[in-house]
Amino acid sequence: MKRLVWFAAAALCATLASAADAAAQDAPVHLKFSHWVPPSHPVHASALAWLASIEKDSHGSITSTVYPAQQLGKAFDHYNMARDAIADITYMNPGYEPGRFPIAGAAEIPFIFADAKGGAGAFDAWYRKYADREMKDVHYCLGFLHDPATVHSARRKVVLPSDLKGLKVRPANATIARFVVMLGGTSVQASAPESRDLLERGVADATTFPWGSTVLFGVDKVTRYHIDAQIYSTEQIWVMNKARYESLSPAQRQVIDDHCTTEWASRISTPWAEFEAAGRDKIKAEPGQEVYPLTAEQLAQWRKAADPLWDSWAAAVRQAGSDQTVVREDLKASLRRFDAAY
Numbered sequence: 001m002k003r004l005v006w007f008a009a010a011a012l013c014a015t016l017a018s019a020a021d022a023a024a025q026d027a028p029v030h031l032k033f034s035h036w037v038p039p040s041h042p043v044h045a046s047a048l049a050w051l052a053s054i055e056k057d058s059h060g061s062i063t064s065t066v067y068p069a070q071q072l073g074k075a076f077d078h079y080n081m082a083r084d085a086i087a088d089i090t091y092m093n094p095g096y097e098p099g100r101f102p103i104a105g106a107a108e109i110p111f112i113f114a115d116a117k118g119g120a121g122a123f124d125a126w127y128r129k130y131a132d133r134e135m136k137d138v139h140y141c142l143g144f145l146h147d148p149a150t151v152h153s154a155r156r157k158v159v160l161p162s163d164l165k166g167l168k169v170r171p172a173n174a175t176i177a178r179f180v181v182m183l184g185g186t187s188v189q190a191s192a193p194e195s196r197d198l199l200e201r202g203v204a205d206a207t208t209f210p211w212g213s214t215v216l217f218g219v220d221k222v223t224r225y226h227i228d229a230q231i232y233s234t235e236q237i238w239v240m241n242k243a244r245y246e247s248l249s250p251a252q253r254q255v256i257d258d259h260c261t262t263e264w265a266s267r268i269s270t271p272w273a274e275f276e277a278a279g280r281d282k283i284k285a286e287p288g289q290e291v292y293p294l295t296a297e298q299l300a301q302w303r304k305a306a307d308p309l310w311d312s313w314a315a316a317v318r319q320a321g322s323d324q325t326v327v328r329e330d331l332k333a334s335l336r337r338f339d340a341a342y
Contacts, residue, residue, distance in 0.1 A: 026061040026249045034087035036075035042275045046268040075191035095173020102316035107235040108175035110306040118340030120144035120269030124262045126334035138239040141260035144269035147276035148230030152223040153206035161305040170207040212279030228293045
């Protein structure tokens with residue numbers, strides 16, 4: 001019996017050693033990771049930690065360089081940049097490309113997610129089932145959310161949905177852009193890094209932003225009125241150039257797969273969620289700022305005003321060839337599983 005145990009242990013050690021040797025012999029790979037937020041943003045730190053873990057688990061065969069702040073291309077272009085191998089991995093916002101990713105757009109409809117911590121897991125676990133339908137020309141890695149965000153206005157106080165009528169609003173994504181237009185406002189498209197400039201020049205009167213990023217991008221310097229309510233979130237996705245992924249060795253692909261998971265989506269989202277939540281108190285402490293809650297009746301008006309967005313989402317999903325009822329029920333089930341429903 002002792003001899004059998006010894007042989008089993010020896011065989012296990014040999015297998016592990018063989019795996020380590022195979023990893024050590026993998027051809028070195030250097031990945032370019034591109035994103036569009038500044039290095040001070042918590043997603044940048046999360047990306048560095050994620051890539052460091054990949055390097056460690058690949059025994060040093062996969063190294064990387066991060067290009068922040070739109071160094072390799074504009075925020076709107078990051079999906080195509082991964083597809084076209086301008087970067088190997090990119091951080092893209094599906095909401096920046098209206099109509100291109102209709103299923104993912106469900107995450108943009110207001111009043112879905114209670115927070116980003118549970119919401120990230122709920123979104124990723126749900127969407128990875130559908131990502132191949134909408135993102136066929138890249139390798140989907142993971143998806144997460146920013147913490148629920150709100151409306152920040154420079155021109156006048158916005159309390160009710162009707163108050164957006166006549167305002168020029170920089171929306172966070174395509175769905176919020178439709179919402180603004182539905183309510184009589186004008187959508188002024190711009191990425192997050194470009195928002196302050198639009199407000200400062202009067203091209204936009206208001207914007208939709210999460211709290212911490214409002215401070216980080218200097219939007220608080222050019223806005224005064226802030227609704228203290230959780231209105232919407234926006235999905236964020238990391239994708240990889242498909243040919244680059246397929247060129248990796250089996251051991252290296254396994255390392256990437258082990259880092260493209262729902263667990264990692266939650267780990268990446270959590271520091272950002274905490275950062276965004278802290279921004280609310282920072283703005284409240286700034287002189288000249290008005291941060292105001294909504295009454296239950298006012299919030300009910302916002303929720304009712306957002307309901308038609310589900311109809312336009314369903315039509316887009318049907319047109320893309322998917323069953324909107326099944327997709328939405330899957331999302332609801334994922335929200336329940338992660339206790340993330342609004």
